[in-house]
Amino acid sequence: MNKRLQYWLHCLQHPCYGLGRAIRKYRTKLLGLEYLGKNVDIRFPLHLGHPENISIGDNAVICEYVFIMAGKTAKIIIGNNVYIAPNVYITATAHSFDGEGLIMEQAGKEAGIYIGDDVLIGTKAVILDGRSIENKVIVGAGSVVTKNISHGIVVAGNPAVAVRSRGQAV
Numbered sequence: 001m002n003k004r005l006q007y008w009l010h011c012l013q014h015p016c017y018g019l020g021r022a023i024r025k026y027r028t029k030l031l032g033l034e035y036l037g038k039n040v041d042i043r044f045p046l047h048l049g050h051p052e053n054i055s056i057g058d059n060a061v062i063c064e065y066v067f068i069m070a071g072k073t074a075k076i077i078i079g080n081n082v083y084i085a086p087n088v089y090i091t092a093t094a095h096s097f098d099g100e101g102l103i104m105e106q107a108g109k110e111a112g113i114y115i116g117d118d119v120l121i122g123t124k125a126v127i128l129d130g131r132s133i134e135n136k137v138i139v140g141a142g143s144v145v146t147k148n149i150s151h152g153i154v155v156a157g158n159p160a161v162a163v164r165s166r167g168q169a170v
């Protein structure tokens with residue numbers, strides 16, 4: 001996407017420029033998303049793969065340099081009130097390596113990713129395909145999410161493991 005278009009998209013998303021629903025619809029169409037909720041703050045540059053399979057819920061914040069890569073059939077569903085910090089990578093596709101041929105010639109494999117409501121994904125986190133992150137999860141900066149994460153857990157590290165429950169003082 002060229003810089004001028006990115007600039008206008010950035011302007012359009014602020015309420016003072018907003019014409020509400022019409023703009024949201026226009027933006028959803030322009031980005032090619034399956035669904036875009038209300039009051040979503042999208043900062044550019046943003047990299048989308050198969051945007052027709054990506055849904056983003058209300059009040060989400062998608063910071064700069066985020067990659068959201070859905071598959072041809074694999075969906076990425078992001079809930080309401082989700083904060084995705086800069087440089088996060090969410091990938092619902094991978095190369096299969098079961099055969100001995102060139103990696104480029106092997107079939108892709110894809111499953112999809114689900115992110116619930118009220119979730120924070122810390123900067124530079126990687127969410128791998130097929131994982132599900134339940135509501136109220138916090139993913140630490142630089143974490144690699146290789147397992148499903150249950151409701152209200154704070155995870156960190158590579159591979160991401162629970163460090164505490166959310167709302168629990170240390």
Ligand SMILES: CC(C)(COP(=O)(O)OP(=O)(O)OC[C@H]1O[C@@H](n2cnc3c(N)ncnc32)[C@H](O)[C@@H]1OP(=O)(O)O)[C@@H](O)C(=O)NCCC(=O)NCCS
Binds near residue numbers: 086138
């Ligand atoms: C994961 C996180 C939420 C934990 O916060 P916290 O509970 O205050 O964490 P603490 O500093 O008390 O650390 C708890 C433990 O987790 C470890 N830890 C914390 N963050 C970590 C991270 N990102 N990666 C690996 N380990 C981490 C600490 O080393 C500590 O380990 P120890 O108990 O063995 O000493 C926070 O560190 C983090 O990464 N936040 C995201 C920041 C971010 O990306 N901000 C941008 C968007 S707002």
